[in-house]
Amino acid sequence: MTVEAKQQAELVENAAGRKVPTFVNGRDQVPYQGVGKYKPTGRKAAPPVRSNAEFPKNGDKRVPDLETALRLCGLSDGMTISSHHHLREGDRVALPTLQTAAKLGVRDLRWFPSASFPCHAPVIDLMEQGIVHHIEGSMNGPLGDYCSHGKMRGYGVLRSHGGRWQAIQDGEVHVDIAVIAAPTADPFGNANGSHGPSACGSIGFALADSMYADKVIVVTDNLVPFPCIPWQVQGNNVDYVVEVPSIGDPAKIVSGTTQITRSPDRLRIAETVAQFLKVTGIMRNGFSFQAGAGGIALAFVDYLRKYMRAAGVKARFVRGGSTKYLVEMLQEGLTEYILDGQTFDLDAVKSIATDPRHVPTSPFTSYNYHGKGNFASMVDAVILGATEVDVNFNGNVVTHSDGRLLHGIGGWQNCLFSGCTILALPSFRDRIPVIVDEVTTLTGPGELIDVIVTERGIAINPRRQDLLDAVKGSGLPVKKIEELKEEVEKICGGKPAKPKLTDDPVAVVKWVDGTVLDTIWKQVGD
Amino acid sequence: MATTAEVTAKVGEAGRQGKDVRSDLFVRFEPREGPLEIDLQSRVGLYYGDNIREQAKQVLAALGVSSGRLTIVDEGALPFVIGARIEAAVRRAGSGNGKRWLPEAAPRPEHSAKDRLRRSRLYLPGAEPKYFINAGLHYPDAIILDLEDSVHPAEKDASRLLVRNALHAVDFGTTERMVRINQLPLGYQDLEEVIPERPDLVLIPKVEHPQQVLEVDRKISDIETREGIKQPIWLMPILESALGIENAFAIATASDRVCALTIGLEDYTADLGIVRTRTGEETQFARFRVVNAAKAAGLQAIDSVFSDVGDMEGLRAWGEKSRAMGFEGMGCIHPAQIPVIHESYAPSQAEIEKALKIVAAFNDARVRGLGVVSLGSKMIDPPVVNRAVKLVSRAKLMGLVK
Numbered sequence: 001m002t003v004e005a006k007q008q009a010e011l012v013e014n015a016a017g018r019k020v021p022t023f024v025n026g027r028d029q030v031p032y033q034g035v036g037k038y039k040p041t042g043r044k045a046a047p048p049v050r051s052n053a054e055f056p057k058n059g060d061k062r063v064p065d066l067e068t069a070l071r072l073c074g075l076s077d078g079m080t081i082s083s084h085h086h087l088r089e090g091d092r093v094a095l096p097t098l099q100t101a102a103k104l105g106v107r108d109l110r111w112f113p114s115a116s117f118p119c120h121a122p123v124i125d126l127m128e129q130g131i132v133h134h135i136e137g138s139m140n141g142p143l144g145d146y147c148s149h150g151k152m153r154g155y156g157v158l159r160s161h162g163g164r165w166q167a168i169q170d171g172e173v174h175v176d177i178a179v180i181a182a183p184t185a186d187p188f189g190n191a192n193g194s195h196g197p198s199a200c201g202s203i204g205f206a207l208a209d210s211m212y213a214d215k216v217i218v219v220t221d222n223l224v225p226f227p228c229i230p231w232q233v234q235g236n237n238v239d240y241v242v243e244v245p246s247i248g249d250p251a252k253i254v255s256g257t258t259q260i261t262r263s264p265d266r267l268r269i270a271e272t273v274a275q276f277l278k279v280t281g282i283m284r285n286g287f288s289f290q291a292g293a294g295g296i297a298l299a300f301v302d303y304l305r306k307y308m309r310a311a312g313v314k315a316r317f318v319r320g321g322s323t324k325y326l327v328e329m330l331q332e333g334l335t336e337y338i339l340d341g342q343t344f345d346l347d348a349v350k351s352i353a354t355d356p357r358h359v360p361t362s363p364f365t366s367y368n369y370h371g372k373g374n375f376a377s378m379v380d381a382v383i384l385g386a387t388e389v390d391v392n393f394n395g396n397v398v399t400h401s402d403g404r405l406l407h408g409i410g411g412w413q414n415c416l417f418s419g420c421t422i423l424a425l426p427s428f429r430d431r432i433p434v435i436v437d438e439v440t441t442l443t444g445p446g447e448l449i450d451v452i453v454t455e456r457g458i459a460i461n462p463r464r465q466d467l468l469d470a471v472k473g474s475g476l477p478v479k480k481i482e483e484l485k486e487e488v489e490k491i492c493g494g495k496p497a498k499p500k501l502t503d504d505p506v507a508v509v510k511w512v513d514g515t516v517l518d519t520i521w522k523q524v525g526d
Numbered sequence: 527m528a529t530t531a532e533v534t535a536k537v538g539e540a541g542r543q544g545k546d547v548r549s550d551l552f553v554r555f556e557p558r559e560g561p562l563e564i565d566l567q568s569r570v571g572l573y574y575g576d577n578i579r580e581q582a583k584q585v586l587a588a589l590g591v592s593s594g595r596l597t598i599v600d601e602g603a604l605p606f607v608i609g610a611r612i613e614a615a616v617r618r619a620g621s622g623n624g625k626r627w628l629p630e631a632a633p634r635p636e637h638s639a640k641d642r643l644r645r646s647r648l649y650l651p652g653a654e655p656k657y658f659i660n661a662g663l664h665y666p667d668a669i670i671l672d673l674e675d676s677v678h679p680a681e682k683d684a685s686r687l688l689v690r691n692a693l694h695a696v697d698f699g700t701t702e703r704m705v706r707i708n709q710l711p712l713g714y715q716d717l718e719e720v721i722p723e724r725p726d727l728v729l730i731p732k733v734e735h736p737q738q739v740l741e742v743d744r745k746i747s748d749i750e751t752r753e754g755i756k757q758p759i760w761l762m763p764i765l766e767s768a769l770g771i772e773n774a775f776a777i778a779t780a781s782d783r784v785c786a787l788t789i790g791l792e793d794y795t796a797d798l799g800i801v802r803t804r805t806g807e808e809t810q811f812a813r814f815r816v817v818n819a820a821k822a823a824g825l826q827a828i829d830s831v832f833s834d835v836g837d838m839e840g841l842r843a844w845g846e847k848s849r850a851m852g853f854e855g856m857g858c859i860h861p862a863q864i865p866v867i868h869e870s871y872a873p874s875q876a877e878i879e880k881a882l883k884i885v886a887a888f889n890d891a892r893v894r895g896l897g898v899v900s901l902g903s904k905m906i907d908p909p910v911v912n913r914a915v916k917l918v919s920r921a922k923l924m925g926l927v928k
Contacts, residue, residue, distance in 0.1 A: 491604060493604065497575070
């Protein structure tokens, strides 16, 4: 398929009142219809049927280098190449893949990463040269600016981790060639991320691509004889295996130690969240929670486990982003399992490699909305961040208040389905209030966001009368969200001016079901 | 030969800029003829650029400045900081004629009682405005806006304005608002600037003689009379030398404003030429002396700070020992120390229960007109009753007894 150039799109208002394009990167789009309203039809996509006869009987699928592999995969103009972000800022596979494609003389590729990092900024050069047409995946830093300023030929498409699985599975995005960076693999293509010099933990983000792409290349710097155990990626889906000296910089793949915030205000937010879980009884035997690896989230885990110890409470499972702190909980018996989506530090990587109770998961089991359920909705409480939240509890994680791309969605949207979704945020940053009248970019509908915890108090969504009842008489600083907003505006010296945006779409935000939730507009003055 | 205008026109600069600077700003004011020019760069310019320009005009107008060039590089500062920095730059340029501009006032708490709880007092360096705004959220019993040791000599003038504006505009909640001034005579300028904003308490550093307390007392009284201030402003002398410790009782009784004595152990150990340790055996004499002098004068005795913010167990041990010695609180330099300090100065549940029983027995004896209080088979002496009454009333203040 050749991706068409960006054309003048018709804009319609979706169910959230946001203007969205109906045609994006050559495909018709369904505007967002509300939570759980869109009913998908049809059958899942599937890769072509293949035969054992095409593959060596001894299972050795090695080819000399990435260039050979791409050529054998039939790389041609307009194809979609996917990659994954489990090597994070240390990744040395995605960029060389695209640069090798450039050497082969192809043009107009669609790069479909599960997320991009600042180390991928040189893709800008490839877009300037016409080799990469556009990116569908999270963009921040220089790539985010490039897209925000309308320089990319296609639209940016931002999807949650679950939404990426859904898009592949539903045939919305057809991956021609998936390139999977594997910290350990065998010549057949079985691969895992938990072992080897570039170990990163789970490589679940690559699973959908391994199952649905036309062609699959595994790139490793730690080739072991068959069988590679565990085999999170199964060689039966893999076409070629490439051995390279290094897939990444271990120091940038995982952090040595993840650090709890030392900011007193953030610590206070974290402590308040933990108190909230205790007071409301969400923290009880057999419960579950998810918290990421941000400073507030780590501090929250530290407070919560103290409360759990004191109360003799044990969790059934905790959901990672795993870190040293979750690993310690597992080893101490405060949780029976870690269900791991991403593995952030050395302790967590070691744990996932050695402890069978520390389980690698994929966006299919945890996040995909077009399945027969997923476990995100079974998590009792999730603690997330946001750049903005509005008085209707809508959240924004993808843009600054001026509409510039800032973050990917990650698992954020998918997590909103938990039993109690808590946004833990400072009430203002650098004088800019975080609680606003209306979020700049809608990333999560307010009906799914239950609690906002700031250093100045807690706001509970009026839809959650049960939570409002549960905190009565607790002494927790519960306020109306409007009160919090006014308090912060007073400190900041009034409401911030609303930055002007153009009517020119540069990217769209997908909801978990593939419908279009909101639009990112080109920056003024370009 | 230069004209007069050229001689007096010097440039004034204040504040800080740079990517690591948060909630502050850099201001440069250049007095010159012609219309007022304001040049603004701001990290939050998109949202508050017009607001900052408008504020700058208001501040300059209040200072009587109608010409010159004002350059602002703002790193997301709040209005009370912006005002203080502009005022400092203008004053440093030799303009403004001592006029002041005040931000919008925050609600003021009730004035503080002489014997209120003073378990924790959180030091806030007077030159670091980013710590001011949320200090009250950590519920220390008091915050100290410090103009003394944490402020570089070259920043005393500018910090004074920041502290003044903070007292006026920052909502510290129910926290007691304290200011540590510099030693006299520099401290007089601090008092001139901050007393009109009615802090609850002034800490006087390095006190060695009662005269030093009297001088501060008189200055405060003068300003109170001038400004019509009615609410009490308390004093807490800090004893930080061997001589200060020797004169503890005379200092404690120098003025009715003195509500507590405290001790500064870094300076005290330096004065003695000894090393300060984690457990503090070397300063036991001085601390006991402070406790005894304070109690003899009917005041509170407040301990020094514990400087290792990473060592919570050391802090707890220090606090518990300090309470046993007769101190009622101590300083803290990080909000994380506050809950530990509050716990370590709190009476134990067993102590509270015992004291409640004694108080109940005392009340019972009084009702029944008995001269002797007894609990079970034991007779309770009056001092024991007295101690129990004090303990229960403190426990009530701490919220440990309903």
